[in-house]
Amino acid sequence: MRFTMPQKVKFKHCDPAGIVFYPRYFEMINDCVEAFFDEGLEVPFEEVHRNGGVPTAEISVQFTAPSRHGDRLELSLTPTRLGRSSLGIRTEATCDGERRFVATSTLVLIDGQGKSTPWPDHLRAKLRGWIQQAAA
Template sequence: MQTFNKPELIRFKHVDFAGIVFYPRFLEMLNDLVEDWFAQALDRPFSKMHQTGQGIPTVDLKVQFKKAARIGDVLDKSLWVIGVGGASVTCGFRFSHADGTTCLEGEVTLVNVAIDKATDGIKADPFSDEMRDRISQFTIHNS
């Protein structure tokens, strides 16, 4: 299994009055991870994708919060592919503390879409064979 990994320093902007990460900030960190994966590993940065009338919205999200994170912590954010459909990809993700304990984990399903600016319509648009091959490099292979 190949995973995409990025560290995340927990900053003051992430925490609430109790001194722990406010849960919506975790979803922003997940979105950053997905955006970095597309830009750095798949060579499909969101900035270029959106210029060409395409997008990759989240259509399903499952998250389990396991342990709090506090200011100054550095989390290892990991993402991998569980499955690829015609225009969709389901990814697993995990944010872990330096000692290996899981902070949160879950699954996110993204759909490749074409955006028609004239009609403000959005429809699923199958991945190209090249993009499917790039995505597939991150797929879990069960033995």
């Protein structure tokens, strides 16, 4: 099972050559993570950040084709592994079936002092459900 989010490529995403400037993809990935928490897990991201946060601890991206102003991307997020306080995710962007990038990353739940902290039971259960459905 994967979470999907549409993303139209806007002028603000593009460099003077008219293609997405690669740091903007990282913003899109983070927007997808935030939407996943809000819509997929039904836990508002701002609630998670009230007394801590979920920073990206590691990310690797393979860019496979350029995206241009006006393209309509589909970002797909799949949780891949769940640790005590970490979450592995895979995010892929496609446009009309053509892959534009694929990213793997690790998020870490932290407390208000910036230290890793275990996922709360209700959130762990929801994340585990997504991972189990993705593996099925």
